[in-house]
Amino acid sequence: MGASASRGQVARIPAPEPEPEEAALGLNQLPPELLLVVLSYVPPRTLLRSCRHVCRGWRALVDGQALWFLILARDHGATGRALLPLVRSCLPPARNGRLCPLGRFCLRRPIGRNLIWNRGGQEGLRKWMVRQGGNGWLVEENGPAVPGAPSQSFGTSFRWCLKKEFLDLEEEGLWPELLDSGKIEICVSEWQRARDGSTCVYRLLVQLLDANQTVLDTFSAVPDPSQQWNNNSCLWVTHVFSNIKMGVRLVSFEHWGEETRFWAGDYEARVTNSSVIVRLCLS
Template sequence: MKRKAKAMGTTQSSDIASRHGEVPSAGPPASLSQESFFPVPLEILEEILLNLPPDQVVCVCRLVCRQWKEVADSESLWRERCRREKYRLRIASKTPEDWRLFYFLCKKRRNLLKNPRAEHKMKNWQVLENGGDKWKIEGVMVPHPNEKVQKNFVTSYGMCKKSQLIDLASEGYNPSFMDHFQPDIKISDWYAPRWDCGSEYEIHVELLNQRKKPIQTFEPETIIFEQWNDQKWNQMTHVFQNYGPGVRYIRFTHGGKDTQFWAGWFGIRVTDSCVEICPAVDT
């Protein structure tokens, strides 16, 4: 079936490219007086571009000539890429204003927390409470479900809490996209006790507005482990949905302590924390 290539504005996604690296930079637009070097039917040209790496389409192909630029910028091209790569809308009525931006945000979905597995000690984390013998980094006591996880943060006999503040705009999620599309925001955290000591685990995640005031909060009850437990890893998950406009930051905070006031590091262990923006339906 033929799809007419429809030119669309790309200022928004080009700005994201230059400022945040989320969408590849398209470079200067082709001159309007430039003749098409390869005059081929639009549906054939679109099929060619659909079979090329998306970065090359944006950074190279759209600079060839005016015809190529129009197809490379077209809504139909990026909408078809989303269909072929199964990036499906969560709500059919909420169509993206910029399908190219939607495509790249889906393709480059990632963990927005830095240093989640303690591989760089306490780097990128703000320590809010450092009780007892303070936070410490250790190797995992029992294997984690994700074999890549080899280290964890461990708490002491006084309350230990740490936090990260995520600036969504600096990560490539501009205000208009967040307000119009309101993608799911998925939270995940792994925690485990020692088998020989009781412990507590806490997590507090906030969606914040421009003034860093809470719009929506996830704060489950404190989880308490008794002494002589199985010391296995547990996962805490939550998905923020339909949170309304205005979300500009995410503050992730977690921690805990031991319950028996033992000197050293017998409190809860945490690692592999994750915050993801999920524009498309998980498949």
């Protein structure tokens, strides 16, 4: 006897219809004025290194002035409020295919920032042009704290040691019309300290130069030699270049030091927190 088995039919259930997706709105579909607002919240480094290379439209926005004015307008401090009208008055006309000077300005933020990168030996002697005397320059701990200075300083030896740095103000983000506006000043300063129990001499020379390295203005400080028992005395040397002449494009910052007892290994005329700061004339 055979039993017959019925083979069941598997019912096919139709898959649900996918719900229609809302069309994604790309940034390029935004009106240009809204896209400018969005891009103004992107860090300047990203704007210049990435966004500028997305397409021709984005490049035109990044190269133009409107985007950078939006970024500058968010600084509501005293400097920011003074900066915006000054920039409007001295910004050169836009040129097709060239980045607006405000791009580098917003990237570098040169106003109110110390333009000397290695101000106290955090990176050894990098960025400095050096002439060694005696045992040469040494980076050492400050010992007693120096107000506002890094924990390290540069020390000189028993023969004259010289250190110099050139600052290109245009490379730092300042453009010629702004430099020649008569509305900025340059403040230079440095802490100098002598070790207790020794004597030393020190000199600071700062020069403002044009693009051909012609000297337009000079500040020189030659304090009296330190006495042997000086209780680790500190001296703050500072000067403000105001009424800056037309054509200033470079700053030369150099200092010398020498331990005058000529003891090998005794590092004196320690200097730290070397500073060059461009400021707006707010008065």
